[in-house]
Amino acid sequence: MAPLKRLAAWLSDLRLAIVLLLLIALASAVGTAIPQGDSPVSYIDAYSSTPWLGLLHGEQVLQLQLDHVYSSSWFLALLAWLGLALILCSWRRQWPALVAARRWIDYRTPRQLSKLAIAESLPCPNGNQGLAQLETVLRTNGWQVQRQPQRLAARRGVIGRAGPLLVHTGLVLLMLGAAWGALAGNRLERFLAPGRSLDLLDRDGTSQLTITLDRFAIDRDPAGRTEQFRSALHLQGGSQALNAEISVNHPLRHRGITIYQADWSLATISLQIGRSPVLELPLQAYPELGDQIWGLVLPTRPDGSEPVFLSLESEQGPATVFDADGQQIARLRPGGPAVDVKGLPMRVDAVLPASGLLLKRDPGVPLVYLGFAVLLVGGGLSLVATRQLWAIAADGTLSVGGLCNRNLAAFATELPQLLQQVRAPDVNTAPTTDQQG
Structure with missing residues (x-):
């Protein structure tokens, strides 16, 4: 039993809990700095020539599970370790401190009171009257009082002893919710063009929810810079239907799924070449040319020769046309x-943007919210x-002593x-006694 007690004492040590909190905070910072959930190839390409912090190449990032920090085995082990430490503490x-605070302590001699943090005494010829006055004063100020012959005990703010226990409980709930979400949650990112739908299937392969993008708009400032993305969605799940609009920082939570407005893209370009009908052609992102460059390669001859490259930076255009040598030969405005x-007349009819939707299913969110609520109550x-x-x-003296767990000066x-409120009646009755004498 002695080794187990020593182990429990070590695990519940405050210094260990602080070290674990620092490690979790450091791991969270790493998870923020390194993109999470991308394909393994993207990490190898990103850190092949420039290692992360000059230390880690892509292969090492993958080996250390830094591509999915919050669901990695070592991060979950840190959470479990900290949760165990908090439970043991x-x-x-x-818990013993709360139980002790609720238990009445009975001091019987003035000598015991003189050893407390705060101790005072005042003359009191009538001990019962002085205790009665003190009891009245204390109850008026919100104290709980236990009266016994020739002595009393009082306390106030015992509920504060439950605060640390609730803080620990909130932290444990928070970590349980985070771990549950990391292990059982799902994440899906898709680009949808207006009029297109996305079906979410359950484990049986049947449609659980259908998300249709009715309308997508990009708000821009006078200089043409993007300010906000807005998506008007229609959600159909069984017999239930819902119309809602989401934007950046204003997600939608529906049936346990949170839908975020995460990004935008260009989906298609409508072109008319010569006397042809308007052709709707898909656009492709070209990250090697820039962060927001989309385009397509288009042949200008029936045999596929003499291709040109059309590139766009926004749905407003213009579409810049380059020949095979990379020379700009035309600019087409939608x-x-x-x-x-x-030698071919070419016209851009319209450019259709696509909405980047991020869908998350996190079953641990209610537990996380509950943990935060308990944590706030406990902190208060x-x-x-x-x-x-x-x-x-x-012996004609009223001895008073007190203890306080914080703000002893107050x-x-x-x-x-x-x-002083106990002394006041004695002062008022003194002149009457002198006059009678």
């Missing part, structure tokens, strides 16, 4: 007139000072003010 320290390209209660006071009437100021 609550069991060995916080809705504008046709321009000659390699931890600010409540627990004060205890004892008074003993003996209690040292409050106690004389309470005793």
